[in-house]
Amino acid sequence: MVEFGSYPLIIAGCLIILLSFLFSKLAYKTNIPSVLMLIGLGVLIQYGLKLIHVHEINFFPILEVIGIIGLIMIVLEAALELELKKEKTELIVKSLLIATFGLVVSLFAASAIIHYSIPDMDWLTSLLYATPLSILSSAIIIPSVGKLGEEKKEFHVYESTFSDIIGIMIFYFMLNLIEYQNPDPLLNSVVMHPTFSFFISTGVSLIVAFLASYLLLYIFQFINDGARLFLLISLLILLYAVGKILHLSPLIIILVFGVVVQNNELFYRGFLRKYLHQEKFETLKRELHFITRESAFVVRTFFFVIFGASILISSIFSFRVLEVSLLLLFSIYGIRWLFLRVFMGSDIFPQLWIAPRGLITVLLYYAIPPEYGSEAFDSGILLFIIIATSLIMTFGLIGTAKIQDIPLIINPIVDEDKLYDANGNSEKESSED
Structure with missing residues (x-):
């Protein structure tokens, strides 16, 4: 068994950060998502490890922890960009409706598609696996749309x-629904219906979110x-x-x-205004x-490298994976076109093409408990969808950039002929007179 010392791991971590920085600069120039480059780097590391006879490393515990922290930081980063202004009400409502529907x-x-394409997949399990594949990736989208209007x-x-x-x-609601329909025979307690628990947890999460936000922000000003x-x-x-342990919706808090x-x-109006020290x-x-x-x-860097x-x-070269993945892609962009x-x-x-799947898709896929999972679902579908949607977004952004770079050509002769004075004569004739 090959053992890695501390210093080689430190060097590897620093090189990964350096390469990720270069990938982000390259992504800005080319519109190729840096996520694809990071996954590619991870794949190269995988084959490099195999060359030195390291074939099995359990990355899942590391991937799960990094993924959860990454999810929190990415949602917080996105929330810090959300400006709730009156003039943006229409944009916010449209975004919410398009995202939800x-x-x-x-x-x-x-x-x-999953239910009818994969044998032995019941409807609830199909819905559970379909949820991660239906979520947009803010981890990929937000760094990629900087050049848009x-x-x-x-x-x-x-x-x-x-x-x-x-x-x-929705994902955790589906999990609760499956648990409700498959109760543990060792537990005799009455379990609340997932619909009621969903609304209760959402309401409690909102109350905790506002109380925690006001308290933390007041304390940290000093x-x-x-x-x-x-x-x-x-x-x-x-x-x-x-919040996760208490079955709340903790991302709402973030x-x-x-x-x-x-x-x-x-949010700091009326009597709350005195608790806000603007400069601090x-x-x-x-x-x-x-x-x-x-x-x-x-x-984000380490998550996608470890994922790769x-x-x-x-697994993505399987005919079944290709068949199911292409059907999923057609449904993703067909439905997106309709609601846009x-x-x-x-x-x-290019909004139509900006629908990548990424960090949350991977994180939720690995969060499916083994007892509710299905071995019939090939993880190659997940990888295919992530790569395909990222590539489609890339070509969409590149195409838009090329259109925006086309210069506007104005015919000076036509413009000159359209210049008239107050008497209806052209300016050219007026000057000659």
Whole structure:
């Protein structure tokens, strides 16, 4: 068995961070998502390990922990970008409707495809597996839409954030539903119906979210020590973990906290205004933006590299994987086209192509308990969808960039002939007279 020393691991970690930084610069220039490059780097590491006869490493515990922290940081990063202003109400509502309807309809379409294409998959299990495949990846979208116009960029930030949170809530609702229909015979206690528990947990999560946000922000305005940001992030992660154990919807806590920070003028009104020290608050908000962006970058880097090192790349070349994946892709973009047309009219490019699956898809897939999972579902479908949707987004963004780079050519002769004076004569004739 090959053992790695501390220093080689440190060197490897630093090189991965360096390469990730270079990938992000390359992604900005080429519109190729850095996520694909990170997964590719992970695959290369996997084959490199095989060359030195290291064939089996259990990456899942590391992947799960990094994925959860990454999810928290990415949602917080996205929430800190959400500005709740009156003039943006229409954009926010459209983003919410498209994210919700697109997610739900895609979920049922994907579950039907999985149910009828894969033997021995009942409807509930199909819905469970379809949920991760129906959620947009804010981890991929937000860093990729920087070159778009301000309105389209904000639309994708709102939409992907809503899709993340609603998708995760639906996933755990489906898990609760399966547990409710398959009760543990050793437990004689009465279990609440998942529908009631869903609304109760959502309501309690919102109450806890606002109370925790006001309390944390009030306290941290008066903490000036250098370690306060990591302390604040640690407390948010603690709230998330405790909320998950208590079967709440802890991502709502993270989302509400970020939205309150970004839109403090809206949430600190009336008697609450005296608890807001504007100068200290602005400093805290600026520092939070910085720390979440940097942390999300590091966590996202290691998550996708480890994912690439742990996947079986040959699984995507199966005919069954290809068949199911192509049907899923057609449903994803067909449904997306429909709702974008309904809510946004004809201006739906490149929004149509920006529907990648990523971190949350992987995280939720691995969160399916073995007793509720199915060996008939090939993980190659997951990998195929992630790669295919990222490539489609890449070509969509590149195509849009090329169109925007086409210069507008104005015919000077035509313009000159259209210049007339007050008497109806052309300016050219007037000058000659």
